[in-house]
Amino acid sequence: MVRQYWLMKSEPEAYSFDDLMAEKNRTDHWDGIRNYQARNFMMEMRQGDAILFYHSSTNPPHVAGIAEVASEAYPDHTSWDRKAKYYDLKSTPENPRWYMVDIRGVRKLEIPVPLEALKANPRLKGMRVVQKGQRLSVQPVLRKEFEEVQRMAKVLSKKTSSR
DNA sequence: GCCAACGTTGGC
DNA sequence: GCCAACGTTGGC
Numbered sequence: 087m088v089r090q091y092w093l094m095k096s097e098p099e100a101y102s103f104d105d106l107m108a109e110k111n112r113t114d115h116w117d118g119i120r121n122y123q124a125r126n127f128m129m130e131m132r133q134g135d136a137i138l139f140y141h142s143s144t145n146p147p148h149v150a151g152i153a154e155v156a157s158e159a160y161p162d163h164t165s166w167d168r169k170a171k172y173y174d175l176k177s178t179p180e181n182p183r184w185y186m187v188d189i190r191g192v193r194k195l196e197i198p199v200p201l202e203a204l205k206a207n208p209r210l211k212g213m214r215v216v217q218k219g220q221r222l223s224v225q226p227v228l229r230k231e232f233e234e235v236q237r238m239a240k241v242l243s244k245k246t247s248s249r
Numbered sequence: 250g251c252c253a254a255c256g257t258t259g260g261c
Numbered sequence: 262g263c264c265a266a267c268g269t270t271g272g273c
Contacts, residue, residue, distance in 0.1 A: 250273105251273085253272095254270085254271100255269085256267105256269080257266105257267085257268080258267080259264100259266095260263105260264100260266105261262105261263090261264095
């Protein structure tokens with residue numbers, strides 16, 4: 087049962103939605119979050135919550151697919167791994183500072199929904215991702231926004247295929 | 250590659 | 262607790 091809705095960003099060159107779908111059980115852990123607000127949102131996530139998987143730093147930026155929360159937050163062990171990219175010396179196994187969740191790919195959108203289209207849709211005005219300066223890589227979305235993005239993907243794909 | 254908008258750090 | 266300096270994000 088879906089409880090809450092989220093949007094998570096990833097740079098596709100680093101990790102794309104297709105990469106997630108290619109994982110065993112289409113499931114992977116979401117490590118490397120080093121922002122308190124994003125971490126706190128992840129700690130609110132419950133199994134079955136739905137996720138818009140967003141590709142940032144690509145042209146054009148877009149929502150690529152739907153995922154779901156596969157496990158609730160648990161300590162991000164890469165935070166105390168000296169060799170890891172996002173090592174934080176203030177995080178320890180005894181006192182973890184950073185957390186991660188597991189997410190599972192559900193389905194790829196019929197067609198990616200570009201940021202420009204999100205911005206042009208007045209129903210999505212409240213989404214953080216369309217607002218200037220909102221860099222948060224994990225953010226809550228409303229159910230109606232989540233459903234609107236899915237609807238847009240359907241509409242866009244019909245337009246494309248009828249040409 | 251630029252740069253605006255943020256978040257974090259650390260001296261005071 | 263203030264705030265300057267610095268680092269990062271991410272659209273363009």
